Amino acid sequence: EAGVAQSPRYKIIEKRQSVAFWCNPISGHATLYWYQQILGQGPKLLIQFQNNGVVDDSQLPKDRFSAERLKGVDSTLKIQPAKLEDSAVYLCASSLGSGLPEQFFGPGTRLTVL
Amino acid sequence: LAKTTQPISMDSYEGQEVNITCSHNNIATNDYITWYQQFPSQGPRFIIQGYKTKVTNEVASLFIPADRKSSTLSLPRVSLSDTAVYYCLVGDRGNQGGKLIFGQGTELSVKP
Numbered sequence: 001e002a003g004v005a006q007s008p009r010y011k012i013i014e015k016r017q018s019v020a021f022w023c024n025p026i027s028g029h030a031t032l033y034w035y036q037q038i039l040g041q042g043p044k045l046l047i048q049f050q051n052n053g054v055v056d057d058s059q060l061p062k063d064r065f066s067a068e069r070l071k072g073v074d075s076t077l078k079i080q081p082a083k084l085e086d087s088a089v090y091l092c093a094s095s096l097g098s099g100l101p102e103q104f105f106g107p108g109t110r111l112t113v114l
Numbered sequence: 115l116a117k118t119t120q121p122i123s124m125d126s127y128e129g130q131e132v133n134i135t136c137s138h139n140n141i142a143t144n145d146y147i148t149w150y151q152q153f154p155s156q157g158p159r160f161i162i163q164g165y166k167t168k169v170t171n172e173v174a175s176l177f178i179p180a181d182r183k184s185s186t187l188s189l190p191r192v193s194l195s196d197t198a199v200y201y202c203l204v205g206d207r208g209n210q211g212g213k214l215i216f217g218q219g220t221e222l223s224v225k226p
Contacts (some may be wrong), residue, residue: 044216
């Protein structure tokens with residue numbers, strides 16, 4: 001079974017530039033999550049989708065971050081404009097949903113903002 | 115969601131049993147206890163989940179006392195490849211996939 005795919009794996013940009021990350025969840029998984037993991041900390045949930053609807057985006061900095069999952073499958077997370085403190089690993093995860101506990105994580109995208 | 119407290123780091127040697135204890139004094143009736151493992155440059159990976167008493171799978175055991183205010187992840191006979199960060203999470207599965215709140219985790223270092 002193919003896992004969660006993310007691209008790119010690494011990205012270096014300058015502050016005030018924009019960047020986008022892509023995630024393709026495991027086939028059939030209704031729930032998709034984006035996390036931000038700053039070095040030395042645990043992952044922090046940014047946004048959770050159930051199919052193509054947003055379930056929770058309470059910790060998403062909406063002035064600069066946006067995410068979409070148009071057809072209920074793959075998803076894109078965008079940052080515009082980026083700040084130095086956005087340097088982190090951005091993890092995508094998916095689960096079957098409906099209360100199932102196990103989330104499957106992708107390898108992440110490491111973003112460096114200079 | 116209940117807050118969890120676990121040691122920041124632990125050291126062990128190959129072949130030993132490792133027990134990582136997590137405190138969650140404010141756990142709610144509907145909350146489950148879940149442990150994830152994260153290797154460097156990888157996303158977290160589900161290890162085990164339980165509600166009460168003991169749960170065992172091919173990787174680990176999870177011990178939960180009757181009051182459920184703490185839990186212990188037990189890794190039998192660790193190897194160098196078990197060096198990783200281990201996260202204890204407590205939360206309601208929810209109706210739409212559940213929500214995970216990660217703490218800082220326990221960095222386990224296994225030495226030869």
